[in-house]
Amino acid sequence: MRIQPARRLRGRVRVPGDKSISHRAAIIAALAATGGRSRLTNYATSADCAATLACLGALGVPVRRAAGDALEIEGSGVRLPHAPRAPLDCGNSGTTMRLLAGLLAGQPFTSTLTGDASLRSRPMRRIVEPLVLMGARVMSEGGRAPLRVEGRTPLNAIRYALPVASAQVKSCVLLAGLNAGGRTEVVEARGATRDHTERLLALFGADVRTELKDYEGRPAPFVSLETPVSLRARDCNIAGDISSAAFFAVAAALVPGSDVTLAEVGLNPTRTGMLDVLRRLGADVSVTGERTESGEEIGELRVRGRDGGLAPVSATNANVLGGELIANVIDELPILCVLGTQVEGGLEIRDAGELRVKETDRIAAMVKNLRALGAEVEEYADGLGVRGRTRLRGARLESFGDHRIAMACAVAALIAEGESELEGAEAVAVSFPEFFTMLESVTER
Ligand code: S3P
Numbered sequence: 001m002r003i004q005p006a007r008r009l010r011g012r013v014r015v016p017g018d019k020s021i022s023h024r025a026a027i028i029a030a031l032a033a034t035g036g037r038s039r040l041t042n043y044a045t046s047a048d049c050a051a052t053l054a055c056l057g058a059l060g061v062p063v064r065r066a067a068g069d070a071l072e073i074e075g076s077g078v079r080l081p082h083a084p085r086a087p088l089d090c091g092n093s094g095t096t097m098r099l100l101a102g103l104l105a106g107q108p109f110t111s112t113l114t115g116d117a118s119l120r121s122r123p124m125r126r127i128v129e130p131l132v133l134m135g136a137r138v139m140s141e142g143g144r145a146p147l148r149v150e151g152r153t154p155l156n157a158i159r160y161a162l163p164v165a166s167a168q169v170k171s172c173v174l175l176a177g178l179n180a181g182g183r184t185e186v187v188e189a190r191g192a193t194r195d196h197t198e199r200l201l202a203l204f205g206a207d208v209r210t211e212l213k214d215y216e217g218r219p220a221p222f223v224s225l226e227t228p229v230s231l232r233a234r235d236c237n238i239a240g241d242i243s244s245a246a247f248f249a250v251a252a253a254l255v256p257g258s259d260v261t262l263a264e265v266g267l268n269p270t271r272t273g274m275l276d277v278l279r280r281l282g283a284d285v286s287v288t289g290e291r292t293e294s295g296e297e298i299g300e301l302r303v304r305g306r307d308g309g310l311a312p313v314s315a316t317n318a319n320v321l322g323g324e325l326i327a328n329v330i331d332e333l334p335i336l337c338v339l340g341t342q343v344e345g346g347l348e349i350r351d352a353g354e355l356r357v358k359e360t361d362r363i364a365a366m367v368k369n370l371r372a373l374g375a376e377v378e379e380y381a382d383g384l385g386v387r388g389r390t391r392l393r394g395a396r397l398e399s400f401g402d403h404r405i406a407m408a409c410a411v412a413a414l415i416a417e418g419e420s421e422l423e424g425a426e427a428v429a430v431s432f433p434e435f436f437t438m439l440e441s442v443t444e445r
Helices: 019-030 047-058 094-105 125-133 167-177 196-203 242-254 273-280 325-340 353-357 362-372 403-415 425-430 435-442
Strands: 008-013 037-041 063-065 071-074 110-114 137-141 144-150 159-161 183-187 208-215 218-226 259-266 284-293 296-304 347-349 377-380 383-386 396-398 420-423
Touching (some): 008 242, 008 435, 019 037, 019 047, 019 094, 019 167, 019 196, 047 094, 094 167, 125 137, 242 259, 242 273, 242 325, 273 284, 353 362, 362 383, 362 396, 362 403, 403 420, 403 425, 403 435
Parallel strands (some): 396 420
Antiparallel strands (some): 037 071, 063 071, 208 218, 259 296, 347 383
């Protein structure tokens, strides 16, 4: 795909439903008491979330497309209707695989989870370990998918301290906990992560609580779930995906004269770190009409591009991202690298080694693409550093089959001089099939 620079971006966009919330809403709706029908609106259009629906269908969960963009899912209770007749294909979706593994661990049957080459290369030991502690048998080759999950009923309820800050691992254990006897507890020992699973379980009637308590001398969120649980079907309107909105927000912040409004975006505080980063680096960001819908904060986001570019407004270390902030902005780091090339003082990202085990090695991918554009980049084991206020030149860019790398490159191409060519642009369909059409609709040349 060829991409020309933008003069400015102006207009209003409504990004599709949140990917993380959509997976969870579908799974939890499927677990509602038998016969209860949940209606999900604004369900993500992403290929990843379609993979979750297909897997639920293969487990006997009735999933129907209803009028408009609604989806109707009939609950079967926390025991699924039947074993899958073939391996469950999670495609490119780590969330599908890790969350479903938790659910399948507590079923009275054996199932296999597999996915594409990228997913089959990603670390799964992080979920195998707690599921085995809970009493399931999970077989893998070298800690990678395919995973063969021999379920056990009931599972043991455990307290598990997360060795990595991962919402997928937390959610895996909590979903397994629905089929465990007693109280399952997850300690977010490495910092808080997105809490959509907890919020949705609570919305559907589960007894789930989060308390900040001392863990090894530091405060950490303790998430607990009590069984038995009976989930009630609910209608749920899914917030727009802030991780998709991020590409528009950064593009608007970077191009002077831009003015972009992002309607009905999810503003859950475990996901809005990117807005704080934008603000502290001097971007003009405002939020209006904040309200709560289906248990999640939602509102309208407006970003305007300042003349004169971006410069930090807060004093200490505004140009360094690290520590517990990382989990909050994990999916926004590729686009924040692009932002860093333009900010006074550049940007340093640390403590983000997890980026190396995403859909691709996102550190290596961004280093390569940014260097091709003429940016000055230093690569670290756990992040990267980019020099600021750099003129980017159009270049040949490569998604490495990763949706967020493709979108970050597309935005970089808008602010570069001359034409760029993006290899593997079709990867955007994994989270945001409408990305290029929506981006064009607000781009002036
Ligand atoms: C997600 C959690 C994050 C994130 C991913 C979606 C989720 O992954 O990067 O895109 O929906 O729980 P980890 O849990 O591996 O950090």
